[in-house]
Structures are given as structure tokens and as C-alpha cells.
Amino acid sequence: MLEMRGIDKTFDGKAVLSSVSLALSAGEFFSILGPSGCGKSTLLRILAGFDHPDRGEVYLNGASVTKTPPHARPVNMVFQRYALFPHMDVAENVAFSLRLGKVARPERLRRVEEALALVAMEGFAGRRIDTLSGGEQQRVALARALINRPKVLLLDEPLSALDLKIRVRMQAELRSLQRRLGMTFVFVTHDQSEALTMSDRIAVMNRGRVEQVGSPQDVYERPDTAFVASFLGAMNRLRGHFAGPASGKSTHGWVDLGEGRRFMARLPRLQQNLPIGREVQVQVRPEKVQLAKIKELAPASAAPNVHLNEFTCTLSDIFYRGATVDISGLFQAQTSLVTATLLNADRVATGLCVGDLVKFGFCADDAWILSSEDSHEA
Amino acid sequence: MRKRDEKPRPAPHIAAKIITVGAFSLLLIPLLAVVIYSFFAPVSAAGGLVWRPSLMWYERLFQDQLLGQTLILSLQVAAMTSVLATLLGVTGAMALERAQFPGRRFLASLTVVPLVMPELVMGLASVIWFAFLGVRLGVHTIVMAHVTFALSYVVITVRARLADFDTSLEEAAADLGATPGQVFRTVTLPLIAPAIVAGAMMAFTLSFDDFLISFFTAGAGSDTLPMRLYSMIRFGLNREIYALSSLLIFVTAIGMGVSYKLRVGRKI
Numbered sequence: 351m352l353e354m355r356g357i358d359k360t361f362d363g364k365a366v367l368s369s370v371s372l373a374l375s376a377g378e379f380f381s382i383l384g385p386s387g388c389g390k391s392t393l394l395r396i397l398a399g400f401d402h403p404d405r406g407e408v409y410l411n412g413a414s415v416t417k418t419p420p421h422a423r424p425v426n427m428v429f430q431r432y433a434l435f436p437h438m439d440v441a442e443n444v445a446f447s448l449r450l451g452k453v454a455r456p457e458r459l460r461r462v463e464e465a466l467a468l469v470a471m472e473g474f475a476g477r478r479i480d481t482l483s484g485g486e487q488q489r490v491a492l493a494r495a496l497i498n499r500p501k502v503l504l505l506d507e508p509l510s511a512l513d514l515k516i517r518v519r520m521q522a523e524l525r526s527l528q529r530r531l532g533m534t535f536v537f538v539t540h541d542q543s544e545a546l547t548m549s550d551r552i553a554v555m556n557r558g559r560v561e562q563v564g565s566p567q568d569v570y571e572r573p574d575t576a577f578v579a580s581f582l583g584a585m586n587r588l589r590g591h592f593a594g595p596a597s598g599k600s601t602h603g604w605v606d607l608g609e610g611r612r613f614m615a616r617l618p619r620l621q622q623n624l625p626i627g628r629e630v631q632v633q634v635r636p637e638k639v640q641l642a643k644i645k646e647l648a649p650a651s652a653a654p655n656v657h658l659n660e661f662t663c664t665l666s667d668i669f670y671r672g673a674t675v676d677i678s679g680l681f682q683a684q685t686s687l688v689t690a691t692l693l694n695a696d697r698v699a700t701g702l703c704v705g706d707l708v709k710f711g712f713c714a715d716d717a718w719i720l721s722s723e724d725s726h727e728a
Numbered sequence: 729m730r731k732r733d734e735k736p737r738p739a740p741h742i743a744a745k746i747i748t749v750g751a752f753s754l755l756l757i758p759l760l761a762v763v764i765y766s767f768f769a770p771v772s773a774a775g776g777l778v779w780r781p782s783l784m785w786y787e788r789l790f791q792d793q794l795l796g797q798t799l800i801l802s803l804q805v806a807a808m809t810s811v812l813a814t815l816l817g818v819t820g821a822m823a824l825e826r827a828q829f830p831g832r833r834f835l836a837s838l839t840v841v842p843l844v845m846p847e848l849v850m851g852l853a854s855v856i857w858f859a860f861l862g863v864r865l866g867v868h869t870i871v872m873a874h875v876t877f878a879l880s881y882v883v884i885t886v887r888a889r890l891a892d893f894d895t896s897l898e899e900a901a902a903d904l905g906a907t908p909g910q911v912f913r914t915v916t917l918p919l920i921a922p923a924i925v926a927g928a929m930m931a932f933t934l935s936f937d938d939f940l941i942s943f944f945t946a947g948a949g950s951d952t953l954p955m956r957l958y959s960m961i962r963f964g965l966n967r968e969i970y971a972l973s974s975l976l977i978f979v980t981a982i983g984m985g986v987s988y989k990l991r992v993g994r995k996i
Contacts, residue, residue: 400899420902421910433900437918446914447904494904 351376352397352502352534357406359392359558366392367403367558374502374536379528381537381545384555385581390538393555394504397536398427410501426495427504431511432487434479434494440466441475444494451498465493468527485516492527502534509544521548542582546570554578574620576720579633586639586688588613588632592624592719602657603719605632607686613659615717624721632659634717636676639690641710657714663688665706670694677702679710759977766970785971795956795972802936802953805867809874809935814928816875817882818920824883825890839884842877850877851944858945865947873945874935881934882927885991889923926990933983937976 352374359367382390395401399420469489546566553563562574573579596602603617663679678689769782854873901911939954
């Protein structure tokens with residue numbers, strides 16, 4: 351229902367967005383994720399109508415709104431700093447669009463009450479804006495943007511100014527609000543865990559381009575590019591050279607890590623044409639790495655048809671993280687570092703110490719091969 | 729309004745205190761003396777003339793028809809100056825702060841010229857310009873000359889307010905369906921109103937006080953209050969002048985006080 355086609359935008363000769371195309375379906379919680387300066391906020395401002403693309407079109411329900419000014423677009427926005435009007439009280443802020451639309455007073459009062467109830471802010475109608483906490487201001491901003499039931503709600507890092515505790519609670523509330531209203535939310539954030547928790551789909555952006563669009567599982571577990579892989583979550587990177595596809599499976603390939611060691615990993619769809627000998631990285635999430643004291647192989651290796659990459663490491667660091675523990679080991683003549691994230695209870699059971707010789711392993715399906723050439727931006 | 733948490737500051741040195749008190753005394757005692765003297769009048773008593781508290785000079789002042797006329801004229805000039813300078817100043821400030829056009833920075837720097845230019849030069853230049861254009865001197869020429877310098881104060885106050893204005897407020901209003909005109913009326917104007925009123929008050933007071941520029945640009949029969957004061961002094965100092973000066977001090981202090989309060993009082 352909301353579609354962007356080939357959006358280009360430059361500011362002072364610098365390309366901020368390059369041929370961005372995205373299509374959103376109705377009722378979707380869609381996140382645009384990327385580091386600061388990746389163009390995600392500009393993209394949102396183009397959707398709101400504050401900025402205009404140099405090239406490309408924005409379609410809403412099939413009709414182009416590229417040239418429609420912000421006040422005539424059936425979309426509303428929640429601003430990063432809320433942008434509540436300081437000279438109006440809570441009710442006047444929420445009723446702002448209704449007063450412009452000449453909605454009669456009784457109707458206005460009813461709808462303001464309804465909107466405040468939606469964000470659990472009943473009883474705040476007469477309060478001055480500067481007497482509200484950040485979380486309360488956030489709710490008022492949300493009520494103000496939702497009161498006209500826009501087709502699309504744009505949210506520009508709306509939680510980034512909140513304390514961690516309130517932020518986590520607001521994440522859950524935003525998500526349930528969106529489900530209840532069945533509205534399309536476009537949520538801009540630089541916080542990968544926020545995007546993973548809340549979204550139906552995520553577009554990962556870098557340097558003005560969309561690197562990957564997909565479900566949280568897609569982008570986290572099957573990243574298309576080195577940037578996506580490194581931006582979301584922690585990552586082990588093992589350097590080597592591409593040694594060709596695995597026999598019988600074009601979806602997997604071999605990587606030569608030297609010292610006669612070869613690892614098998616998945617080949618993402620954008621990496622299918624790698625030439626043999628190309629410098630590549632085997633990437634695997636720390637929580638997918640298993641380990642066992644030497645001579646006690648990981649039980650997963652027993653499963654048929656699953657290739658387990660195994661190697662022996664010297665434990666170099668153990669980082670306590672509360673519920674989990676990160677265990678790092680060195681291998682390949684002490685040049686490569688691999689980190690495994692384990693539940694803390696497991697670690698205690700195994701009783702590992704720095705300096706121990708330990709067997710690490712990960713399944714070929716949990717790792718992937720990415721060309722080192724496009725990982726410099728990671 | 730909450731006070732921002734202020735750091736405790738060290739107490740000033742004793743010498744600094746003495747110098748400060750001395751400097752302010754030097755500045756303010758003459759003004760105070762004028763005000764105090766204006767409230768005393770001689771009364772004949774047993775031992776000759778005795779000075780007693782009295783409003784006699786003020787009574788005389790208000791009976792003086794000519795003076796009444798000049799007061800009304802001064803108020804009219806100040807009011808017109810204030811209105812014109814505010815209209816031009818607010819639109820000018822909007823243009824300088826919001827619009828993008830060639831020569832914007834140069835124009836912005838021109839707005840301070842009247843503040844640094846000697847008043848004598850301003851007055852002289854105005855009268856020469858009016859003569860060149862063949863404009864007859866009168867009340868209108870005083871107003872025009874006053875607007876040229878009062879304008880600067882309005883532009884500077886309003887621009888300062890616009891500069892720290894959060895433009896996302898205007899975007900939010902537009903996003904909620906306000907047309908550009910509605911955005912200005914419902915959001916921009918109410919939020920810069922204190923600065924506009926402050927600028928208007930300042931323009932009013934500066935015009936009401938002004939002698940030099942009025943002196944150059946006034947025609948026959950368009951004497952303002954400060955001009956009347958000046959001509960009274962030429963016939964010798966009397967206590968009526970003290971009373972008149974006190975009134976001028978009073979009006980100025982109120983105007984400037986309100987203006988200051990509005991400029992610093994409210995933050996967005």
C-alpha cells in the first residue's frame with residue numbers, strides 16, 4: 351500500500367539516498383534500520399513530505415503522492431523529540447488536527463479522550479507539556495499522531511530519548527497498539543535489537559542504499575551482505591580463501607583457512623559466483639558456536655547430513671555477561687579469535703579456565719561465506 | 729518555570745563590590761536627584777520659603793497646554809513607529825532567518841548599522857535625504873526616521889527567537905494538516921509573540937525618548953516631548969523640567985522593563 355520506487359536524493363552534491371525502492375503492505379510493522387547518516391531519516395522525511403526526492407516516486411494505495419505537501423498527506427509522524435506544542439496543553443496538542451478540520455467541540459472532546467485512552471494517558475488532558483516526563487510526552491505525541499487514524503504512521507527513532515526501562519515497555523506497547531489498530535507503522539531506528547523485537551519486516555540501510563529487506567529472522571540468520579551481518583548482532587569472522595562449492599550442494603561452499611583446515615558454510619544468494627581463491631570470511635554468530643573439552647565432541651555432530659566444522663582452540667578470555675558467558679579461543683597459530691556465547695549454567699558445568707585446550711565447532715548451516723571485498727564497510 | 733540548576737559562584741572580592749557600587753551610584757544618583765527634586769516645592773512659611781513634598785510641578789506640567797500637545801504627539805509618533813517597525817521587523821526577521829536568497833548575509837549585517845551609527849549622522853542623513861526627495865518635514869518624517877533605527881531592534885529580537893525555534897514544531901503542525909498559513913498562525917506566531925511584543929515595546933520607548941533624530945526631521949509645529957524639554961532648558965532650569973524628566977524616565981523604565989522581561993522570561 352506504501353511504495354517507494356527508485357528514490358534518489360542528494361544534499362549539497364552528496365548522495366544521501368541512491369535508488370531506494372521499498373514496498374510495504376497494509377498493517378505491517380516495517381522498520382528501517384541503519385547507522386546514523388545512512389539516509390533512513392531522510393527517507394522518512396520524504397514519506398512525510400518534508401523533503402522531496404530528486405528522482406523517484408512515492409505511491410500510497412497506488413496513487414503518487416510524491417508532490418503532495420505534508421499537510422495533504424494521509425500519513426502522520428511521531429518525531430524523535432516529540433515536537434509537542436509548548437504553548438498548548440495535552441488536550442489541545444492531541445486535538446490540533448481536529449481543530450484545523452473544524453470538528454465540533456463535543457466530537458472533539460470525545461475523540462481526544464479516546465486517543466488518550468489508547469495510549470493510557472487518561473486524566474492528563476489539562477496538563478502542561480513541560481510537566482510531563484519523557485515517556486508521557488512520547489504517549490501524547492503518539493495520541494496526537496493517531497487521532498486521525500492515518501493510513502501510515504511514521505516513527506522517527508521515537509524511543510531513543512527514553513530510559514532503558516521505559517523504552518522496553520514502550521516497545522511492547524507500540525507493537526500491541528499497532529496490532530490492535532491494524533495500521534501500517536514505518537519505524538526508523540539505529541537500534542538493531544529494537545528492530546528485531548518489534549518488526550514484521552526490516553529494511554537494513556547503509557550509505558543511502560537498502561542492503562536487505564526481510565523478516566527479523568531473515569536479516570539476522572541469513573544476511574545478504576557483510577554489512578547486514580555485522581550490523582545486526584555480534585559476529586565471528588574467520589579469514590580464508592574460497593575453495594569452491596561443496597559437492598552436490600550449490601548452496602554451500604568450502605573455505606580454505608590454511609594449515610590444511612577447511613570449513614564448510616552456506617553461500618548466500620548474492621555470493622554464488624565467487625571465483626576460487628577469492629579472499630573470503632566465514633561468518634558465524636557466537637551463539638551458534640559450540641564447544642567441548644577436548645576429546646568430548648559436540649553431540650550435534652552425530653546428526654547425519656550436517657557438516658560440523660571442528661577445530662581446537664586455546665581459551666584466551668572468558669567474559670561474564672549475566673545470563674550468558676562469552677568464551678574466546680585462539681586458533682590458526684594464535685591469529686584467529688573465535689567467540690562462543692553459552693548459557694552461563696553450561697559454562698559452570700564445564701568448568702573452563704583460560705589456557706584450556708578446547709574443541710570448538712559449528713554447523714555448516716549456521717555459518718556463511720562472504721567476500722572480504724564488501725566487508726570493509728562493516 | 730523551573731530554574732536551571734545554577735552552580736554556586738564564588739563571592740566577589742571587596743574591591744569589586746566597591747567599584748560596582750561606585751559606578752552605579754555615579755550613573756543613577758543624578759537620575760534619582762531629578763526625580764526627588766521634582767516632588768518638592770517651596771511653600772512660604774514663618775521663616776521664609778520652605779521646601780515641602782508637593783506635586784505642584786506636575787500640576788503645572790499638566791496645565792501647560794503646549795506641553796500636553798507635545799506629549800500627545802510624542803505618544804502618537806512612538807505608537808506609529810512601534811507598529812510600522814514591528815510589521816517590517818517581523819517580516820524582515822522571518823526572511824533573514826528562514827528564507828534562502830542571495831545577499832541574505834549582507835542584508836542581515838546591514839540591520840545592525842543603525843545601532844552603531846552615531847545618531848547625529850542618522851539624523852543629518854535623514855534630513856538631507858528628505859530634502860533631496862522633496863519631502864516636507866513633519867510628523868511623517870519623524871516617524872519614518874524613527875522606524876529606520878527602531879526596526880533594527882525588532883529584527884534582532886525576533887531573529888534571536890526564531891534562531892532557537894525548534895522547526896520540528898512547524899513540521900509537526902504541517903504533518904497534522906495545517907497549511908503554511910495555519911502553521912504560522914497556530915504555532916510560529918504564538919511562540920515568537922513574546923519577542924515581537926518585546927521588540928514593539930523597545931521601538932516604542934526608543935522613539936518616545938529620541939531627541940536628536942526628531943530634532944533634525946521635525947517640521948515646524950511638530951515638536952515632540954524631548955524637543956519641548958530641550959527648548960524649556962534653554963530658558964533656564966526650572967522644576968517643571970525635573971517633573972517632565974521624571975515622567976520620561978518612568979515611561980522608559982516601564983517600556984524597557986517589560987521588553988526585557990518578555991525577552992528573557994519565557995523559553996520554548
